[in-house]
Amino acid sequence: MLTITTIAGVRARREEAGRTGLRVALVPTMGALHDGHLALVRRGRELADEVWASVFVNPAQFAPGEDFERYPRDLERDRDQLAAAGASVLFAPAAKEIFPRPPATVIDLPALTAGLCGAQRPGHFRGVALVVAKLFNIVQPHVAVFGAKDWQQAAVIRRMAADLDFPVRIEVHATVREEDGLARSSRNAYLAPKARRAAVVLHRALRRAAAAVAAGERSGAALEALLAGEVAGEPLVRLEYAAAVNPDTLEPFERAGDRVLLALAAHVGGTRLIDNEVVEVP
Amino acid sequence: MLTITTIAGVRARREEAGRTGLRVALVPTMGALHDGHLALVRRGRELADEVWASVFVNPAQFAPGEDFERYPRDLERDRDQLAAAGASVLFAPAAKEIFPRPPATVIDLPALTAGLCGAQRPGHFRGVALVVAKLFNIVQPHVAVFGAKDWQQAAVIRRMAADLDFPVRIEVHATVREEDGLARSSRNAYLAPKARRAAVVLHRALRRAAAAVAAGERSGAALEALLAGEVAGEPLVRLEYAAAVNPDTLEPFERAGDRVLLALAAHVGGTRLIDNEVVEVP
Numbered sequence: 418m419l420t421i422t423t424i425a426g427v428r429a430r431r432e433e434a435g436r437t438g439l440r441v442a443l444v445p446t447m448g449a450l451h452d453g454h455l456a457l458v459r460r461g462r463e464l465a466d467e468v469w470a471s472v473f474v475n476p477a478q479f480a481p482g483e484d485f486e487r488y489p490r491d492l493e494r495d496r497d498q499l500a501a502a503g504a505s506v507l508f509a510p511a512a513k514e515i516f517p518r519p520p521a522t523v524i525d526l527p528a529l530t531a532g533l534c535g536a537q538r539p540g541h542f543r544g545v546a547l548v549v550a551k552l553f554n555i556v557q558p559h560v561a562v563f564g565a566k567d568w569q570q571a572a573v574i575r576r577m578a579a580d581l582d583f584p585v586r587i588e589v590h591a592t593v594r595e596e597d598g599l600a601r602s603s604r605n606a607y608l609a610p611k612a613r614r615a616a617v618v619l620h621r622a623l624r625r626a627a628a629a630v631a632a633g634e635r636s637g638a639a640l641e642a643l644l645a646g647e648v649a650g651e652p653l654v655r656l657e658y659a660a661a662v663n664p665d666t667l668e669p670f671e672r673a674g675d676r677v678l679l680a681l682a683a684h685v686g687g688t689r690l691i692d693n694e695v696v697e698v699p
Numbered sequence: 700m701l702t703i704t705t706i707a708g709v710r711a712r713r714e715e716a717g718r719t720g721l722r723v724a725l726v727p728t729m730g731a732l733h734d735g736h737l738a739l740v741r742r743g744r745e746l747a748d749e750v751w752a753s754v755f756v757n758p759a760q761f762a763p764g765e766d767f768e769r770y771p772r773d774l775e776r777d778r779d780q781l782a783a784a785g786a787s788v789l790f791a792p793a794a795k796e797i798f799p800r801p802p803a804t805v806i807d808l809p810a811l812t813a814g815l816c817g818a819q820r821p822g823h824f825r826g827v828a829l830v831v832a833k834l835f836n837i838v839q840p841h842v843a844v845f846g847a848k849d850w851q852q853a854a855v856i857r858r859m860a861a862d863l864d865f866p867v868r869i870e871v872h873a874t875v876r877e878e879d880g881l882a883r884s885s886r887n888a889y890l891a892p893k894a895r896r897a898a899v900v901l902h903r904a905l906r907r908a909a910a911a912v913a914a915g916e917r918s919g920a921a922l923e924a925l926l927a928g929e930v931a932g933e934p935l936v937r938l939e940y941a942a943a944v945n946p947d948t949l950e951p952f953e954r955a956g957d958r959v960l961l962a963l964a965a966h967v968g969g970t971r972l973i974d975n976e977v978v979e980v981p
Contacts, residue, residue, distance in 0.1 A: 424864065428866065435717070520862040521808050521809075521811055521858050521862060522806065522807075522808050522828075522858065522859050522862035522863060523805075523807045523808070523809065524804065525804075525805045526803050526805070527803075527805065528803050529803055546804075547862075550863050551862075551863055551864045554863055554864040554866060555864050555866075557866065576803050576804065577804050580802040580803055580804035580829075580833075581804060581806075581829075581832045581836055582706065582833045582836040583836050584710065584836055
């Protein structure tokens with residue numbers, strides 16, 4: 418696996434790949450890799466000839482006071498894991514390479530980012546959209562693979578790619594979970610043992626709400642109350658939001674359509690966790 | 700010259716060009732072509748193997764009440780002129796092809812669009828940035844050529860391309876003028892004979908202000924007053940703005956740096972015209 422730190426280096430290697438007709442899958446990450454990321458790399462290998470992963474803790478998507486400084490970083494370990502998972506290229510730029518000066522360009526998707534995490538993290542998705550647009554233009558991948566755990570992020574990127582006609586297929590891959598159901602996340606590393614045990618309530622709440630949909634529940638408000646009630650039963654967890662919305666538009670509904678996105682954000686100890694499930698309505 | 704009306708058609712032709720290693724220059728236009736546009740095509744031929752021109756009257760860059768409906772359209776004539784100027788491909792999509800649904804994505808460059816035309820045409824440059832980003836992703840040109848007459852537009856696109864790392868060189872080509880100095884513009888077609896004669900005051904004002912810079916004037920306020928005063932001498936012309944700003948940041952200055960952008964917008968009869976000149980400070 419080749420490690421590249423400059424945009425020019427990526428472009429040169431990409432041109433080479435283009436000449437030989439190789440198809441490239443991009444897996445953008447912020448490092449601190451876990452099985453969820455590696456599943457994206459494996460999925461990328463099914464969809465393209467080479468997987469190029471990026472590791473970049475994007476300052477533009479952290480608000481002041483968020484965990485940018487303490488976000489876990491371990492590039493050596495990330496590199497080993499990516500190589501073992503079969504990635505061909507690791508793009509690991511410094512912040513100055515991606516943002517040589519403050520950007521003057523804002524990419525915003527107001528309708529998709531007004532709710533859920535967007536309501537709690539102002540500017541977060543503008544930072545995500547900006548860096549992903551840059552990565553698309555730098556790597557020029559045929560396909561880009563994102564995790565379903567960050568569902569709103571995936572919805573934003575899918576819509577941005579469609580609206581701007583980026584020549585890239587957006588693939589959203591299923592959330593990878595621990596044995597007890599907790600969604601894999603780099604931020605799980607922050608959790609003390611008691612918080613770690615409490616955190617499983619998120620997945621349990623999603624399962625209960627999914628079961629309610631299967632049993633005939635169609636009311637958005639009822640599903641949200643069910644999610645919130647389940648989380649409230651765990652004293653170590655403080656709910657940020659519980660939502661039942663349209664998975665594509667992220668808009669709330671009175672009565673469910675074909676599919677429902679059940680989504681949660683909560684603080685467990687000092688750590689903010691998110692999880693979600695998309696449920697087909699029978 | 701090949702005329703293509705679909706995005707899929709452009710992508711297929713572009714992939715072919717990529718396989719043979721051809722370099723492509725894009726000249727985006729709204730049609731109603733004049734010598735200014737054709738100069739961009741000729742410049743594109745110097746910079747690439749093929750010139751691909753687009754003709755698309757972009758609804759997203761017209762505000763309600765502007766001249767979207769009556770904007771001059773003559774695709775047959777445009778096609779003939781582009782073919783004669785040596786373009787290889789004309790991309791002439793219908794509005795539904797470019798905007799199959801209202802876009803959810805906004806591209807904004809607030810610092811570059813707060814002043815000049817941006818102050819008068821809210822949303823205009825968001826519409827420009829959006830459609831140009833789409834064209835860059837559809838055509839994937841090596842170079843894109845824009846006219847200096849729309850200086851603020853060129854500055855916005857140049858900055859957007861840099862901020863988003865679009866793999867395209869932005870070339871800005873000198874304004875083409877009539878014998879008497881009036882900048883070529885598709886909107887000149889709106890001018891009745893008296894208005895047409897009066898309109899030359901814009902270029903005359905720019906020349907006077909440029910001469911003042913050459914003679915030692917460095918004050919932004921004084922240059923703006925000089926521009927405005929010259930235009931005020933022509934009763935058929937109503938000034939919208941007269942500006943002396945930094946050509947890259949478009950910010951006003953007290954004392955001129957290396958270069959000055961002198962820019963004017965005015966209404967002549969019912970027609971809004973713009974013009975500008977970039978002056979090296981001796």
